[in-house]
Amino acid sequence: MSSIIPTPIARQPWSMLIPLILLTCFGSAVLYSAAGGNLSPFADTHLLRFAIFMVVALVISTFSRDFAKFAAYPAYVVILIMLVAVEAAGAIGGGSQRWLEVGPIRIQPSELMKPAVALALARFYDTLPTGMFSSWRALLPAGVIITMPVLLVLMQPDLGTALAILFSGAVVMFLAGLPMSWFLAAGAAAAVAVPLAYNFALKPYQQRRVTTFMDPESDPLGSGYHITQSKIAIGSGGFAGKGFNEGSQSHLQYLPEPHTDFVFATMAEEWGFLGGLFVLVAFGLILHWGLSVARNAQNRFDRLLAAGMVATMFFYIAINLMMVMGMAPVVGIPLPFMSHGGSSMMTNMMCLGALMMVYRWNTQGRGGGLVQS
Amino acid sequence: MPLGLTKKILNESVLTDSFDRRSFVLGVGGLSVGMLLAGRMGFIAIAENDKYATESESNRVNLTLIPPRRGWILDRNGAPLASNQADFRVDIIPERLQDSERELETLAKLLNLDDAKMRDLRKRIDESAGYAPIEVASGLDYDAFASVSIRLPELPGIVPQRGFSRYYPTGPSVGHLIGYVGAASREEFEEDRNPLLITPGYKIGKDGLEKQFEQTLRGKPGARRVEVTASGRIVRDLSTRPDVQGNAVQLTIDGPLQDYAARRLGLESGSVVVMDCASGDLLCMASMPSFDPNSFSDGIGSVEYAMLSENDRVPLRNKVLKGLYPPGSTVKPMHAMAFMHEGIDPNESIICGGGRRIGNRFFNCWSNHGRVDMAKGIYQSCDSYFYHFAQKVGFDKVAAYARQFGLGQEFDLPVASQFYGTVPDSAWKLKKYDQQWQPYDTVNASIGQGYYLASPLQLAVMATRIATGRHFEPALIKTDKQKPAPSLDFKSDEIAYIRQAMSDVVNGPGTAGRARLPIENVLMAGKTGTAQVVSLSVSNGKTGPWKYRDHGLFVFFAPFDNPRYAGAVVIEHGGGSGAAYPIARDVMTFMFDPQKGMDALLAYEKEWGGTAQQRLQRRYAEYARAAGETIPASPPLDREIQARVDAEARIEAQRSEEFARNNPRRVRRPDVDTSVNAQAQNSADDAQ
Structure with a gap:
């Protein structure tokens, strides 16, 4: 880093921030087009939220390790209580809902739960004596930490978020160093149980919903319609796209949810394969930075916390992109930094904030020497 | 603690190694997912x-056919x-409806459709092929049209559009002649798989000349490429090829x-019927x-x-083509x-003694005419004269002339069907009834x-x-x-x-003095018929139930010495020719002096309660109000209606023939002017 740039700025993780800012601005451009060539209502609020949550992320990044460790369980418990409150509110209000209203703000506790579970697990394995990593005491409390929110979220019902929590929890457990044989066994059990559940536990219409993505034409008016139209949008974009503001699939409303879940299709129609590569590379850089933060971390809590955050973000990105390209069922998961939506922006920026926090611990832990050199 | 620490460091490093390895594996896994997505x-x-x-x-692009404007009929x-x-219209494409009940309810509210109309509509939708549009309403005002257009996103399958509808300025006056148009039925589309037939707003000729000249009148459809949203709302026109109007007939x-x-x-x-004597x-x-x-x-409503159909x-x-009547005395000239x-x-005369003996039987004339030559036989319509000379010449020969006339x-006319009636002769009777021709x-x-x-x-x-x-063919x-x-092949003095x-x-001492034209120098010639x-035992033919009254007929031409127009008037159950020739008189008056003819008509119409169109509309309103719910919801297909109407017309004609067959000797006075010859008529009735 050049000495012209002030140290507080030079200290920031620019290898992540530059792709992130470019990606978010690109996302705003796509949302501008999705709104029919208008800044409002999507693009402007998208940028505004990004700015707000960037401040939140920077605040999080200043937390000390001790504070993070101290806050891990209380945060988890508070959010768990909020999830119960959502259920209660839904039961009283006579209908399912996913959020709590606090004044003008709608909080979706299930979103907050994704980083919170990773944090709590990191904290749990941090305190677990190393000798117990291969005993049931390494498994059972972690299982409870994961299962309680997953069940509550499933009751909402929100399969996508439940899977996201499950995924980041599993990744943290895997990286914590639990015996490999457990994961192989769990994988084998799942390989047996999923087809059984599909065949015996699901009703025919539920089965159809699961398999629609393999044959979208079988349900051309239901979720198959979404996949078909999304593939048409991506496929018709070609190599370089139809041009900014020229996407007919999104502008003529053939593409469902062009500004949220299917924002990638909206982008791909106008920017083509090149735009898609840009998005993939940007995400790749961000995640790569996150993973390197985890790998460079100095102790187990840091490592697991950072890896859990990366896993949470990765799950969003991978599932959303697979969904819009017809490789996964339609499970309402937005694309981070591009989809219009406050909850996903909040979760992902909190994940990045946590990563920046660990990044700071890393650089501080190595003393001032690195900065000097 | 230091001891534990060393132990812990040992295990910690194992776990750290494990993290490094496993996170590397996951990183590679993530990268391969990224590659997979890029490849996909x-x-x-x-x-x-x-x-x-x-x-x-x-x-994005929706191609719609623009129904061609139909050629005019002039x-x-x-x-x-x-x-x-030009009008605003609304059609339904049944297979594109999503929630048909809700959408129909909405339409009924927006367009103020009454129950009978909705019932017909539902029936048409049930019976339709799905892809073929069904007209809901046409001739809408802009507000109604706009109210449907605005709510289009919640009304899939409903097509409001601007277009053209057929208009017949004189309405009922040309109904039978020109026919009408309507949306193609499923059968019609299956016969002629032209996509135009299922384009909303396109109508084909269903009857009369509209049907006969369908191909001439049809024209070529235009096409319109429009950009549409997923819900079918038109965003903008991309290109338009105008329609080509059908040829006029x-x-x-x-x-x-x-x-x-x-x-x-x-x-x-x-x-x-009126014909031009110069051209036919x-x-x-x-x-x-x-x-x-x-x-x-929009189809015949129930x-x-x-x-x-209930109207007798x-x-x-x-009736011009499919009404068959005994021509009565109109054939005498x-x-x-x-x-x-x-x-x-023509000067050879006979004595009419209130009738005449033919063969060994006496046949009544409607009056006692004394000495009768050909002219008197015609203008006094003496039956005896014609009994005598038909018997003398032989009716088979006379029948040949009838056919010639x-x-x-x-006739070679562009009509779907025309009834040709009967000119009886011995061959016909033998063939039809296997019986010999008799003097009667x-x-x-x-x-x-x-x-x-x-x-x-x-x-x-x-x-x-x-x-x-001359042998004029009607055109x-x-x-x-x-x-x-x-x-x-008649000599001019014969004519x-x-x-x-x-x-x-x-104009002379004849049976239709009241038919004289109120125009100087134009004399109309004619012949009455009843x-x-x-049979007389059922009714006297003048009064009583309408169905039993005599038909009134009149054939005419004018001016008599240099004919320009000729024609015929037939009034069903008019009670005699007195119902027919005043109409012929007024029609001819209108030809020579439109103002005078019109004045006469307007005076009548004041008495009748308006023009035919006005009376029809009033009748419909009254009927609909009275009948209301009891009407069966079954407006049949147009072709079924036509077949039924034809069949009934045939039965009607058949009835006349049966009557003749059952009453071979019951000849009565053929025709009289009731006012002039009332007395003579009464005596004739008495005589029978």
């Missing part, structure tokens, strides 16, 4: 680009009898005359009561069909010409009774050929080249003799 996207966007580009384009002077009117009909004649028929059930052009083919083809354009004056039957041609001297003939058959036929059956069109052709002595389509009209005798019917429908 490249496959969709580059390898399959053509396929998806096409699908995207077919999403009268001989170029005035439209059927034209097109010009008729020989004189529009004002057609309308006048139809209106002049008033409350009667009957027909008026049909100037007027009016048949009343009729329907208003304007109101049939209430309307019930009203029309059969408003759905074109033609028979007289046959006698002359067969060598009978157009009776029993079909000659007696009956000689005065146009018995098995004789003719349509008003045939009677008009007969009048034209008598007036001119309905105006052409530049004149069809040759060969002479019928002049008949013309004079027929003039005397009206056709009995039931």
Whole structure:
């Protein structure tokens, strides 16, 4: 880093921030087009939220390790209580809902739960004596930490978020160093149980919903319609796209949810394969930075916390992109930094904030020497 | 603690190694997911680009046919009898409806559709092929149209559009002649798989000339490429190819005359045919009561069909072509010409003693005419004269002349069907009933009774050929080249003799004094006729139930010495010829002095309660109110209706023949002017 740039700025993780800012601005451009060539209502609020949550992320990044460790369980418990409150509110209000209203703000506790579970697990394995990593005491409390929110979220019902929590929890457990044989066994059990559940536990219409993505034409008016139209949008974009503001699939409303879940299709129609590569590379850089933060971390809590955050973000990105390209069922998961939506922006920026926090611990832990050199 | 620490460091490093290894594996896994996504996207966007580009384009662009404007139907002077009117309309494409009940309810509210209309609509939707549009309403005002257009996103399958609808300025006056248009039925589309037929707003000819000249009138559809949203809202026009209007069809009909004649028929059930004596052009083919083809354009409603089909004056039957009546005494001038041609001297006379003995039987005349020659036989309509000379000449010969004059003939006209009636002779009777011709058959036929059956069109052709002595073919389509009209091989003094005798019917000591034209220097010639429908034991034919009254007929031409127009008027159950010739008189008056004719008509219409169209509308409103819910919701298909109407017309004609067969000797007075000859008539009745 050049000495012209002030140290507080030079200290920031620019290898992540530059792709992130470019990606978010690109996302705003796509949302501008999705709104029919208008800044409002999507693009402007998208940028505004990004700015707000960037401040939140920077605040999080200043937390000390001790504070993070101290806050891990209380945060988890508070959010768990909020999830119960959502259920209660839904039961009283006579209908399912996913959020709590606090004044003008709608909080979706299930979103907050994704980083919170990773944090709590990191904290749990941090305190677990190393000798117990291969005993049931390494498994059972972690299982409870994961299962309680997953069940509550499933009751909402929100399969996508439940899977996201499950995924980041599993990744943290895997990286914590639990015996490999457990994961192989769990994988084998799942390989047996999923087809059984599909065949015996699901009703025919539920089965159809699961398999629609393999044959979208079988349900051309239901979720198959979404996949078909999304593939048409991506496929018709070609190599370089139809041009900014020229996407007919999104502008003529053939593409469902062009500004949220299917924002990638909206982008791909106008920017083509090149735009898609840009998005993939940007995400790749961000995640790569996150993973390197985890790998460079100095102790187990840091490592697991950072890896859990990366896993949470990765799950969003991978599932959303697979969904819009017809490789996964339609499970309402937005694309981070591009989809219009406050909850996903909040979760992902909190994940990045946590990563920046660990990044700071890393650089501080190595003393001032690195900065000097 | 230091000890534990060393132990822990040992294990910690194992776990750290494990983290490094496992996080590397996950990182590689994540990278491969990224590669997979990139590959997948490249496959969709580059390898399959053509396929998806096409699908995207077919999403975006909607090609719609613009129904061609139908060619006009013009009268001989170029005035439209059927034209097109710009209007707003709403159609339904049943298979695109999503929640049909809710959408129909919404439409009913927006367009103010009543229950009967909704019932018809539901039935049409149930029976439709799904892809074919069904008209909900046309001729909407802009507000109603806009109210549907605005709510289009919640009304999938409902198509509001601007277009053209068929308009018949004179309504019922041309109903039978021109027919009407309507959306193609499923059967019609299956016969002619032209996508135009299922384009909303396109109508095909269902009856009459509209049907006969369908291909000429159709034109070429335009096409419109529009960009549409997923919900079907049109965003913008991409390109438009205008439609090509169908060719006009010009008729020989004189529009004002057609309308006048139809209106002049008033409350009667009957027909008026007028031909041009210079060309054979049909100037007027009016048949009343009729329907208003304007109101049939969205299909025949159940209430309307019930009203029309229950009416005993059969408003759905074109009586010009499909009404068959015993011609009665109207054939007498033609028979007289046959006698002359067969060598009978017109001055040769007989004595009518209130009848005449033919063979070994005495047949009544309607009066006692004393000495009768040919002229008196015509203008006094003496039956005895015709009994005698028909017997003398032989009716088979007379029948040949009748055919030459157009009776029993079909004409080369662009109509779906025409009834050709009967000119009875011995061969016909033998073939039909396997019986020999009897003297009483000659007696009956000689005065146009018995098995004789003719349509008003045939009677008009007969009048034209008598007036001119030439073989004119009736023409309905105006052409530049004149069809040759060969002479019928009568001498001019023979023709002049008949013309004079027929003039005397009206202007001399004849049976139709009231038919004299109120115009100086124009004398109309004519011949009255009365056709009995039931035997005298049932009714006297003048009063009593409408169904039992005699038909009134009149054939005419004018001016008598240099005929320009000829024609026939037939009034069903008019109670005698007195119902027919005043109409002929007014129609001819209108031809020579339109103002005078119109004044007469307006005076009548004040009495009748408005024009035919006004009366029809009022009747419909009353009927709909009275019948309301009880109407069965089954407006049949147009072709079924037409088949039914035809069948009923045949049965009607059959009834006349049966009557003749069952009453072979019950000849009665053929015709009289009730006012002038009331006394003579009464005595004739007494005599029988």
